[in-house]
Amino acid sequence: MRLYFYPKHFRPTGWGWIKFLARECRLQLHGLMKSGTGPLHRRLLAAAAAFCCLPDVALRSGRARSRLLKRGNVASTSVHEEANALSSNPPTNGGLLTDTIEFVIGSPVFFFLLAYRVGLLSFRTVSESLALIPGKLGVIWRRTWYCRTLHACGDRLVVEWMSVFKSPTASAGDRVYVGPFCWVSRTHLGDDVMLAGRVTILSGNAQHGTARIDLPMRQQPGRMADVRIGCDVWVGDSAVIMADVADGTVVGAGSVVTGKFEGYAVIAGNAARFIKPRGSRQETAA
Numbered sequence: 001m002r003l004y005f006y007p008k009h010f011r012p013t014g015w016g017w018i019k020f021l022a023r024e025c026r027l028q029l030h031g032l033m034k035s036g037t038g039p040l041h042r043r044l045l046a047a048a049a050a051f052c053c054l055p056d057v058a059l060r061s062g063r064a065r066s067r068l069l070k071r072g073n074v075a076s077t078s079v080h081e082e083a084n085a086l087s088s089n090p091p092t093n094g095g096l097l098t099d100t101i102e103f104v105i106g107s108p109v110f111f112f113l114l115a116y117r118v119g120l121l122s123f124r125t126v127s128e129s130l131a132l133i134p135g136k137l138g139v140i141w142r143r144t145w146y147c148r149t150l151h152a153c154g155d156r157l158v159v160e161w162m163s164v165f166k167s168p169t170a171s172a173g174d175r176v177y178v179g180p181f182c183w184v185s186r187t188h189l190g191d192d193v194m195l196a197g198r199v200t201i202l203s204g205n206a207q208h209g210t211a212r213i214d215l216p217m218r219q220q221p222g223r224m225a226d227v228r229i230g231c232d233v234w235v236g237d238s239a240v241i242m243a244d245v246a247d248g249t250v251v252g253a254g255s256v257v258t259g260k261f262e263g264y265a266v267i268a269g270n271a272a273r274f275i276k277p278r279g280s281r282q283e284t285a286a
Helices: 015-033 040-051 062-071 079-088 096-105 109-117 123-130 135-146 281-285
Strands: 002-005 057-060 187-189 227-229 265-268 273-277
Touching: 096 135, 109 123, 109 135, 123 135
Parallel strands: 187 227
Antiparallel strands: 002 057, 265 273
């Protein structure tokens, strides 16, 4: 079981924040504590989450979360709908001890979350600060932060030292690995994506205008685009991604991807070009 938080760019200020907190605590405690759905530990965690000032608390099983990730957006549901979903599809408790330990270790991040919710700190400021923490502690703290701030986040996200998600509109699927010194912009990472060290994913290839020569390029309008990385993708060291990457693709080290390619292929070069298919039917059967 895991807590999943899906913020919808919520920025309360002043009395609006106090009113929201009072309403959220009342709904969560009444709907999840008194409904009696699920074991006591889940209800206690739900109450703790409500008091941590995190909006749109959703306790979901892996199957329910996967459906949300596939849709690409997150719809808010009422407390009673959440309770019905939990009773019909109860989560497993196999990783309860691990999740509880990680929840406790990551609890200091809640102070950053609170400062982010009230507008004292920006998403990028907290992300870059947490990127400085080395070791397993840093991995847990970054997972705690991103799982509660990204548009959607799956299980077992690993973000190594000095790697940063730039925008809260990004998303990550299950079992995503982000190596050290990576920069991830407005990107949607599918399941089982592996990014080696020093990978840069930009927001498209037209962030700056270049058409006019009488105006500095930094003053010319550009276009920011979301980049989608499919499932089961391996991106090699120091690659630069500016376009969508299809499922099953291997991107060679040092490649610069500026266009789209068919899935299950090996691409490499500057600019990246098709090298070979990733495997044949004979190799797959073997």
